[in-house]
Amino acid sequence: MHSHQILDLFNWIWLIMLVLIIFGIISKPHLYDEISFGIKLIISIILIYKFNDFRKIHVFTELDKRICFMAGTNLFMLTCGDFIDNYIKNFKIELN
DSSP: OHHHHHHHHHHHHHHHHHHEEEETOOOOOOOHHHHHHHHHHHHHHHHHHHHHTTTTTTOOOOHHHHHHHHHHHHHHHHHHHHHHHHHHHHHHHHOO
């Protein structure tokens, strides 16, 4: 199994879990906030390292394309999930 296949597998599992959490099919795990923070941090570090102007190598590989796509989808889903979670919390507070 290649490294990009492991990365794809992890990404699909994470995205499916996020969709299930957003739609309320499964409850938000206790470690969700720590995991999402860690993923955002890892994505940021990888993108800063891969695409900074001080690197001599400027080859855009298939793995780089996958990393960019996965970074965008993960950041989008995490942001939507956090927004929906805050909206639901505020709605419950207003009902009480």
